[in-house]
Amino acid sequence: MCGITGWVDWETDLRTRERTVRAMTETLACRGPDADGVWLSKYAALGHRRLSVIDLDGGVQPLRDLPLPRAVLSYNGELYNYREVRAELRSLGHEFRTASDTEVVLRAHVQWGDQAPRRFNGIFAYALWDTRREELLLVRDHLGIKPLYWHAHRSGVLFGSEPKAVLANPLFRPELDAEGIAELFALPAAPTAGHGLFRGLHEVRPGTVVTVGRSVTQQSSYWALESQPHTDDPATTRETVRALLADSVERQLLSDVPLCTLLSGGVDSSAITALAASARERAGQGKVTSFSVDFPGSAERTPDAWRTTLDAPYVQAAAEHIGTRHTSVVVPDDDMLAARDAVLRARDRPGWGEMDASLHLLFREVRRHSTVALSGEAADEIFGGYPYFHDAQALAADTFPWLHGRTTPAALLRPEVRAEVRPDEYTAEAYRRSLAEVPRLDGETGPDRRLREVFHLALTRWLPPLLDRVDRVSMSVGLEVRVPFCDHRLVEYLWNVPWDLKSPGGRSKGLLRDAVRDLLPPQVTDRPKSGYPSTPAVRYSEVLTARAHELLADPQAPVFDLVDRDVVRRALAEGRPLPSPRTAPNPIGGLDHLIQVDEWLRAYRVGLR
Numbered sequence: 160m161c162g163i164t165g166w167v168d169w170e171t172d173l174r175t176r177e178r179t180v181r182a183m184t185e186t187l188a189c190r191g192p193d194a195d196g197v198w199l200s201k202y203a204a205l206g207h208r209r210l211s212v213i214d215l216d217g218g219v220q221p222l223r224d225l226p227l228p229r230a231v232l233s234y235n236g237e238l239y240n241y242r243e244v245r246a247e248l249r250s251l252g253h254e255f256r257t258a259s260d261t262e263v264v265l266r267a268h269v270q271w272g273d274q275a276p277r278r279f280n281g282i283f284a285y286a287l288w289d290t291r292r293e294e295l296l297l298v299r300d301h302l303g304i305k306p307l308y309w310h311a312h313r314s315g316v317l318f319g320s321e322p323k324a325v326l327a328n329p330l331f332r333p334e335l336d337a338e339g340i341a342e343l344f345a346l347p348a349a350p351t352a353g354h355g356l357f358r359g360l361h362e363v364r365p366g367t368v369v370t371v372g373r374s375v376t377q378q379s380s381y382w383a384l385e386s387q388p389h390t391d392d393p394a395t396t397r398e399t400v401r402a403l404l405a406d407s408v409e410r411q412l413l414s415d416v417p418l419c420t421l422l423s424g425g426v427d428s429s430a431i432t433a434l435a436a437s438a439r440e441r442a443g444q445g446k447v448t449s450f451s452v453d454f455p456g457s458a459e460r461t462p463d464a465w466r467t468t469l470d471a472p473y474v475q476a477a478a479e480h481i482g483t484r485h486t487s488v489v490v491p492d493d494d495m496l497a498a499r500d501a502v503l504r505a506r507d508r509p510g511w512g513e514m515d516a517s518l519h520l521l522f523r524e525v526r527r528h529s530t531v532a533l534s535g536e537a538a539d540e541i542f543g544g545y546p547y548f549h550d551a552q553a554l555a556a557d558t559f560p561w562l563h564g565r566t567t568p569a570a571l572l573r574p575e576v577r578a579e580v581r582p583d584e585y586t587a588e589a590y591r592r593s594l595a596e597v598p599r600l601d602g603e604t605g606p607d608r609r610l611r612e613v614f615h616l617a618l619t620r621w622l623p624p625l626l627d628r629v630d631r632v633s634m635s636v637g638l639e640v641r642v643p644f645c646d647h648r649l650v651e652y653l654w655n656v657p658w659d660l661k662s663p664g665g666r667s668k669g670l671l672r673d674a675v676r677d678l679l680p681p682q683v684t685d686r687p688k689s690g691y692p693s694t695p696a697v698r699y700s701e702v703l704t705a706r707a708h709e710l711l712a713d714p715q716a717p718v719f720d721l722v723d724r725d726v727v728r729r730a731l732a733e734g735r736p737l738p739s740p741r742t743a744p745n746p747i748g749g750l751d752h753l754i755q756v757d758e759w760l761r762a763y764r765v766g767l768r
Contacts, residue, residue: 161220162187162208162634163233163307164319165286166328167295169373171314173204179328180204186323189505190235190634196220198231202315203288203295205233206324210530210637222261224269228290232265235320236283236305237641239410244278268296273368276381280410280648282641284363286318295371301382301647302537303365303623306630310360316371321631322360322507326763334358334766337580340721343509343756345569345582347740349559349620351589356508358768365623382647384618386600386611389655396660399652401674407646408434408533416530421521421640422449422485423691424473426672426684427535427544431643433481433678435533448529449483452521454490468689473682480680488524490517492699500758505635509759510628511741512751513699514691518632526638536629537644540617541653542668543661544688548613554606558590560613561621566738568752571722593620600655610658618650690743703750707731710757718757720767727753 164183166173173180180197184206188195191208198205198221207220221233238244241260244267249255253266260281267275268287276298284307287296297318299307309318310325317325325331335343336358342350350356353364363369366382391399408431412418420432436447451474471487478485495516502515525532539545547553547560556563569582597615599608626642633640653661656670663669672684710716711728730737737749759765 161235162190162320164324165205168315183327207233234285238281240280297369299363302645307363336768341585386598403649407643409438411641418531419448419529420533427538429477430675509755540622544668561742717760
């Protein structure tokens with residue numbers, strides 16, 4: 160993967176702003192440690208940091224269409240079907256100077272304009288400057304796997320793979336307004352699509368092209384889910400799911416650098432690992448390398464609704480059955496405490512605390528051996544594996560189902576801040592807007608209609624922050640994580656599969672389990688859903704509690720410009736957990752969030768409006 164950034168300005172000669180553009184580009188060095196490049200013109204400047212994965216010598220960027228530069232591209236991603244698209248472009252008369260997928264993207268736009276993304280299968284976020292039309296295109300992949308942010312200033316736009324690139328330009332000031340406060344405290348687990356948290360910062364939405372011209376900036380969708388009747392019988396449905404998933408995995412094994420899988424012992428990651436092993440065996444290649452995460456004392460953890468079983472026994476069973484070269488990465492709590500600042504800098508916002516820190520340490524160890532990793536992320540969203548899919552009360556609630564019965568960190572806001580932000584109204588309006596986007600199926604009623612709504616909410620509100628977390632934390636150590644379950648062809652197919660086929664006999668993710676049953680040992684295939692593990696370490700909690708007391712004693716702590724100090728003080732005195740941003744049970748999640756918000760406000764010098 161890579162990092163991209165740039166600047167369009169109709170009133171400034173950007174050829175004189177190279178230092179600023181390079182500063183923006185340098186903030187993304189962790190995303191692209193192998194090379195960098197900058198392209199400057201009067202009205203547009205593009206920057207690029209490269210992580211070399213395909214065509215190690217030929218994929219230098221920003222890439223120009225030569226000999227006449229009709230377009231210039233700064234690209235972050237992998238096209239898994241780039242060979243097919245390249246063959247089609249060659250048949251239309253295009254000649255290629257490199258073997259990279261970057262050049263395929265560039266020439267596809269020269270040939271098909273803004274319709275080019277419709278032909279792509281992959282993960283990508285890129286910026287293309289059309290030199291003839293003096294127009295910028297910002298494009299993001301179908302599911303939003305690769306991030307891309309933009310900010311409209313008085314005479315143009317700034318953009319970057321991460322907010323830190325935009326923040327490096329003096330035209331942008333880090334500020335938090337009422338909307339941003341609501342996103343941070345009322346909707347931290349599933350933020351509004353396209354909202355960049357900072358005032359005036361936006362994300363390019365998944366499946367969307369943002370076109371920036373002199374007089375207008377507009378957004379258009381090149382891909383969206385479409386609802387239609389599902390006519391395949393159960394056997395055909397299972398076979399189709401298996402074929403689509405196997406093809407997705409095989410395509411995503413394409414790499415000129417070492418590749419591995421992330422294996423948690425659940426059916427999702429185990430299926431990906433098994434399919435990868437089968438594909439490598441057919442190709443005459445060696446065993447798959449796999450990695451998992453664990454913690455000292457994890458065997459003492461008490462199961463709950465989200466983490467029903469320990470990973471280790473299932474990881475061992477899957478690795479032995481598939482025949483991988485497996486490593487379990489054990490993460491001590493002291494290492495997690497030390498990783499907190501790195502994770503905050505990686506995400507540019509308060510995140511999920513110890514879960515982010517442990518993921519960072521896992522990815523850091525994986526990166527010592529591999530540059531690319533395949534993950535089982537997104538299976539729960541497309542097959543309906545989360546508890547809220549099976550909770551009648553959550554499904555009936557007039558809100559996001561994962562918020563049913565929960566208290567969010569918005570409960571901590573100071574009364575005057577709460578009156579301005581109106582978090583309950585903000586959440587209700589966000590829910591209403593989200594439901595309005597659901598593509599309906601004529602004649603669909605009752606539970607099927609509601610479950611279609613919940614699947615759409617999961618794909619458009621729940622999944623994006625999970626993908627963002629994986630991307631930002633992995634790229635902070637220069638690791639590219641691929642997600643075969645997010646192949647848009649598989650998502651399109653499953654979108655219209657009825658619930659009784661996705662969950663036959665009431666079995667959670669029964670369709671997936673049946674589709675891969677021959678690949679895995681029974682105990683792994685039938686293992687109940689168990690979420691990403693949390694640390695059982697007492698020391699981590701003790702350190703956070705001590706830091707919270709230090710904040711309470713600090714009259715200048717910026718978090719208390721937003722949060723009611725007395726509410727926090729009483730909760731700590733009574734031993735009550737603070738409301739957590741995460742849906743999964745976590746007694747220290749709220750404490751982690753409070754401290755992270757304070758650290759973020761200080762480190763990023765965030766102004767409040």
